[in-house]
Amino acid sequence: MYNIWHIRSVPDINMSAVMVPKKVTRKWEKLPGKNTFCCDGRVMMARQKGVFYLTLFLIIGTCSLFFAFECPYLGVHLSPAIPVFAVVLFLFVMAVLLRTSFSDPGVLPRALPDEAAFIEMEIEAAIGSVPAGQRPPPRIRNVQINNQIVKLKYCYTCKIFRPPRASHCSICDNCVDRFDHHCPWVGNCVGKRNYRYFYLFTLSLSLLTVYIFTFDIVHVVLRSLESDFVTTIKETPGTVLEVLICFFTLWSVVGLTGFHTYLITLNQTTNEDIKGSWTGKNRVQNPYSHRNVIKNCCEVLCGPAYPSVLDRRGVMTEETPAVPQEPEAKSAPPPQTTRTTAPLIPNEHTPDDTKTKLAAAPEEEEKPHLPQDTPLPPLDTSAGPRPDPQSPQ
Amino acid sequence: MAETHSLQDIRQQASVAAKVFIQRDYTNGTMCQFQTKFPSELESRIDKQQFEETLRMLNNLYAEAEKLGGQSYVEGCLACLTAYTIFLCMETHYEKVLKKIAKYIQEQNDKIYAPRGLLLTDPIERGLRVVEITIFEDRSTGSGR
Numbered sequence: 001m002y003n004i005w006h007i008r009s010v011p012d013i014n015m016s017a018v019m020v021p022k023k024v025t026r027k028w029e030k031l032p033g034k035n036t037f038c039c040d041g042r043v044m045m046a047r048q049k050g051v052f053y054l055t056l057f058l059i060i061g062t063c064s065l066f067f068a069f070e071c072p073y074l075g076v077h078l079s080p081a082i083p084v085f086a087v088v089l090f091l092f093v094m095a096v097l098l099r100t101s102f103s104d105p106g107v108l109p110r111a112l113p114d115e116a117a118f119i120e121m122e123i124e125a126a127i128g129s130v131p132a133g134q135r136p137p138p139r140i141r142n143v144q145i146n147n148q149i150v151k152l153k154y155c156y157t158c159k160i161f162r163p164p165r166a167s168h169c170s171i172c173d174n175c176v177d178r179f180d181h182h183c184p185w186v187g188n189c190v191g192k193r194n195y196r197y198f199y200l201f202t203l204s205l206s207l208l209t210v211y212i213f214t215f216d217i218v219h220v221v222l223r224s225l226e227s228d229f230v231t232t233i234k235e236t237p238g239t240v241l242e243v244l245i246c247f248f249t250l251w252s253v254v255g256l257t258g259f260h261t262y263l264i265t266l267n268q269t270t271n272e273d274i275k276g277s278w279t280g281k282n283r284v285q286n287p288y289s290h291r292n293v294i295k296n297c298c299e300v301l302c303g304p305a306y307p308s309v310l311d312r313r314g315v316m317t318e319e320t321p322a323v324p325q326e327p328e329a330k331s332a333p334p335p336q337t338t339r340t341t342a343p344l345i346p347n348e349h350t351p352d353d354t355k356t357k358l359a360a361a362p363e364e365e366e367k368p369h370l371p372q373d374t375p376l377p378p379l380d381t382s383a384g385p386r387p388d389p390q391s392p393q
Numbered sequence: 394m395a396e397t398h399s400l401q402d403i404r405q406q407a408s409v410a411a412k413v414f415i416q417r418d419y420t421n422g423t424m425c426q427f428q429t430k431f432p433s434e435l436e437s438r439i440d441k442q443q444f445e446e447t448l449r450m451l452n453n454l455y456a457e458a459e460k461l462g463g464q465s466y467v468e469g470c471l472a473c474l475t476a477y478t479i480f481l482c483m484e485t486h487y488e489k490v491l492k493k494i495a496k497y498i499q500e501q502n503d504k505i506y507a508p509r510g511l512l513l514t515d516p517i518e519r520g521l522r523v524v525e526i527t528i529f530e531d532r533s534t535g536s537g538r
Contacts (some may be wrong), residue, residue, distance in 0.1 A: 095476035109520040114412045143419045149416050151417070160522060164423055178423070197477065288422055302469030305485040309520040 022238040028312035032110055033174040039280040041312035045187050046172050049356040052101060052187030059097075059205070062245050063090050065238035066212050070219045073236075077222060082215060089208045096201040097186065103309040105191030106177035108158065108166060116159035123154070146287040165192075165288070167271050181270040190270075193308065196301050199264065209253060213246035408530050415448065415524040424457040427516070427524050434528060438509050447501050447513070451524070454497065458490035490516060 028041035036045050045052075063086075071083035111119065123139055130136045139154030141161050152161045155168050158175045162168070169189050178192035190198045216239050223232040233240060263273060267289040272278060278286040290296050304392035411434055418428040429448045431441045468486055472479050496516050506513055506526075514525040 092476050095478060099407045099477055108522065111522075115414055115519065115523060115525070118412065118414050145419050145422055146421070152419075163417065163522070164419055200473065227490065298466060299461055301473075303461055304465045304487045305468070305472070307485070307488055307491060307517075309517060311518070 025315045025316040026312065027316055031310070031312070033107070034172050035107075035174070037312065038102075044104050044107075044310075044312065045101060046182070046184075046189070048171075048184065049178060051184040055097075055185050058150045058245065058249075059090075059093065062212065062242055063208075065242050066216075069236040069238040070212075070215055070242075073223065074215060074219055078188040078218075085213075086211060087202060088209075089211060093201065093204045093208050096197045096204060100183075100190070100194045100201050101186045101188050101196070103188075103194045104310055104312075105189040106179075106193040106306065107172075107189075107191075107308075107310045108160065108163070108175040108177055109310055110157075110175075111159040119154075119159065120163065148284040148287040150284065150287060165269065165272070178269060179271050193306050195269075196303075199257075199260050199301065202253055202260060206250075206254045206257045209246045209249045212242060213250065216243050216246070264297055264300045265293045267300060409527055410530045411521070411528045413526045413528065415526065417522060419531075424459050425521050432526075435511070435526065437500075438528065439506070439512055443505060448524070450497065451494065451516075454490055454494045458487045458494075491509045 077082045129257045141152040165178045176191035180190040418426045510529040513529040
């Protein structure tokens with residue numbers, strides 16, 4: 001502003017020669033939903049990040065203790081490969097955790113006014129006239145997928161008929177494609193785009209936990225052979241803490257990995273499993289499963305890397321249509337379950353309680369960790385003036 | 394954006410009469426495919442064959458992008474080995490095909506749709522949910538200013 005003042009005071013300077021750098025508005029700044037964005041739209045997370053920081057702290061803390069106390073001894077007395085492999089595993093855990101937490105889970109952008117109006121028209125045409133005083137029928141579209149009838153629900157917030165397997169996350173206030181669950185430990189939803197990173201995170205974290213736990217024991221045993229047990233503990237106090245953390249982590253993370261492995265072999269999401277979409281006699285069979293364990297695994301883990309359809313880094317122009325912000329969104333019907341333990345899927349349906357408890361228990365103790373001093377890697381590389389789909393993370 | 398000079402002029406001269414949204418076709422699963430049913434609003438503007446040909450080509454391109462085959466598996470495994478850091482510098486197969494699709498749509502707009510006062514919007518700009526076709530009022534000839 002000071003520079004503009006300066007220009008005004010000198011009448012012969014061309015007013016169009018503005019010296020103040022113009023700040024471009026990128027699309028992420030105007031996106032509806034309750035996400036937070038960092039690094040100018042490259043990083044996308046949920047609003048509450050407290051548990052995520054805890055995860056980071058636990059992982060980095062435990063690994064630091066391991067590198068400080070156990071690795072020097074084991075590297076010398078057993079093999080240098082031990083700390084090397086630990087470092088590699090630690091870095092892998094960090095990388096996939098960051099990817100899970102920072103990437104777009106597969107958010108579906110809300111319908112623009114024209115599209116929303118078109119859909120409304122179609123709905124009204126299909127329903128016909130509703131007698132006064134009666135509730136209109138629920139907005140459902142039936143589609144046939146692989147010879148099974150699947151019902152697509154209408155999302156009142158996003159004003160679209162949700163694609164199959166998509167669900168609306170009330171925490172982030174977005175419809176997410178192939179919605180699995182909202183994970184507070186990674187501070188993000190888990191959906192189509194980041195499910196494999198989430199799975200790899202739980203798998204590698206399980207390995208890391210087992211690894212640290214095993215070598216802690218080995219270290220204590222070896223050291224106790226030279227001196228005695230009490231002296232060993234005194235020399236490496238960190239070991240006790242590590243063993244405790246690993247012990248409790250093991251059960252939850254390994255259990256969670258097992259659960260997701262089971263889901264992957266069936267090509268199901270946590271959401272579908274909890275709602276019992278494909279179980280029960282009167283329900284349809286899972287139309288997305290290839291009925292072949294290997295094919296299901298390949299599709300989920302090695303399938304194509306989907307791009308983000310949410311253009312975050314595109315520049316807003318005057319022509320860019322803005323999604324109308326509703327101060328009071330008519331969100332999807334039934335109340336969400338907010339569990340005190342772990343809000344697994346705060347979603348429109350009340351999940352089956354027992355199933356939720358089972359899923360929530362391992363979820364509760366899963367620890368995503370991140371090194372806070374590691375600079376955030378720019379995960380999106382969108383180039384060009386045109387809003388290109390960004391690289392998936 | 395996906396517009397040439399003449400398209401820009403059409404947009405500035407003509408006003409939007411209507412918009413048609415081609416929905417997704419889920420009969421084969423969650424793969425990105427669009428319905429090829431010819432909407433009635435376009436009957437007066439364009440050939441049914443031409444339209445279906447465009448959509449069929451689009452569907453083929455999306456099928457190519459999402460194909461589960463050797464290439465996607467190699468890409469997936471390689472990426473996994475590098476802890477997905479390779480995506481920071483490499484473009485994925487899907488993105489390469491999306492670029493092809495963008496080019497194809499621009500071509501179709503230039504050659505076929507713009508002269509008829511229509512405009513196809515790339516589905517990626519609508520979250521891969523719909524193919525939006527804008528129908529302009531039939532008064533300008535679409536020539537340059």
